[in-house]
Amino acid sequence: MSIIIRVLISIIVLFILFIVGSFMGNRLFNRSVENEIKELFSRTKTKSTIVTKTNIEALPKNVQKWLEYSRIVGKENIMAVRLKQKAAMRLGTDKQWMSVQAEQYFTTEEPGFIWKASIKAAPLIHIAGRDKYYDGKGSMLIKLLSLFTVANSKGKEINQGTLLRYLAEMVWFPTAALNEYVTWDQDDGDTTKATMTYKGITASGVFSFNDKGEVIKFDAERYGEFNKEFRLEMWSITLCDYKKLDGILIPSSGNVSWKLKSGTFNWFNFEITEIEYNKPLPY
Numbered sequence: 001m002s003i004i005i006r007v008l009i010s011i012i013v014l015f016i017l018f019i020v021g022s023f024m025g026n027r028l029f030n031r032s033v034e035n036e037i038k039e040l041f042s043r044t045k046t047k048s049t050i051v052t053k054t055n056i057e058a059l060p061k062n063v064q065k066w067l068e069y070s071r072i073v074g075k076e077n078i079m080a081v082r083l084k085q086k087a088a089m090r091l092g093t094d095k096q097w098m099s100v101q102a103e104q105y106f107t108t109e110e111p112g113f114i115w116k117a118s119i120k121a122a123p124l125i126h127i128a129g130r131d132k133y134y135d136g137k138g139s140m141l142i143k144l145l146s147l148f149t150v151a152n153s154k155g156k157e158i159n160q161g162t163l164l165r166y167l168a169e170m171v172w173f174p175t176a177a178l179n180e181y182v183t184w185d186q187d188d189g190d191t192t193k194a195t196m197t198y199k200g201i202t203a204s205g206v207f208s209f210n211d212k213g214e215v216i217k218f219d220a221e222r223y224g225e226f227n228k229e230f231r232l233e234m235w236s237i238t239l240c241d242y243k244k245l246d247g248i249l250i251p252s253s254g255n256v257s258w259k260l261k262s263g264t265f266n267w268f269n270f271e272i273t274e275i276e277y278n279k280p281l282p283y
Helices: 003-041 061-069 156-172 174-178
Strands: 080-089 098-107 112-122 125-134 137-144 148-154 182-184 191-198 201-209 215-226 229-245 248-260 263-277
Touching (some): 003 112, 003 125, 061 174, 061 191, 098 156, 137 156, 156 174, 156 191, 156 215, 174 182, 215 248, 229 263
Antiparallel strands (some): 080 263, 182 191, 191 201, 201 215
16 A cells, blocks of 8 residues: 555544544533523522513613613513524734624523534634623633633633623523612613622623613723733723514624734724523523
């Protein structure tokens, strides 16, 4: 057998092992995350109450206007959420954009979420990501090819960051704004500060509204990792393209940026393609 043929056979064998290994890794990763989703939803109530006008009367006027605009009055309180998302992300201003397909799951009575993503880093190369906020603690798991752990981040900075992410993403399930773990300052025209406190962690962010009552932006000081260190920086989400999904008007797209001294770093742009309420099951 010639050397060229032996080399070709070796390449084919390695390629097959690569494909099989990636497939098995993805299967194991998905199974593990599915078990976490089931655990998250295990504490969800089976029955929810109806939101009335009385429920929102004590809130700031601009928050009331947003909740009325979103069509939650007369609807069931949202206890569980599942959604699908497509997005593009990059890891630096000089890095290429990568396509993302994601699913996300939320609970509201005891706030929590799981975000599961498949990120296309290059042809045949994917990154599996799982961001989690559960029982007041956050964690971020990133695996190359769903096999090799690139990051497994935990700690007080992650706890604060995932709590703020939950607070910002309430725009997709607005009845969560009525829960006791969220308090609202008096409105200041087109902005209002919200503070979320849960399991000993407190963080605040500012919601911005337009004249229609839509939330169009959320800004907060959030911990991020820069040059292998965590520090507080301004984190901003711009929201747009309101659509009626499963009976609720929500922003279906937006972008996420860090406001750094060196300039604005837009690193994540997303679109919600599907959302379902009070269906506490994995896709």
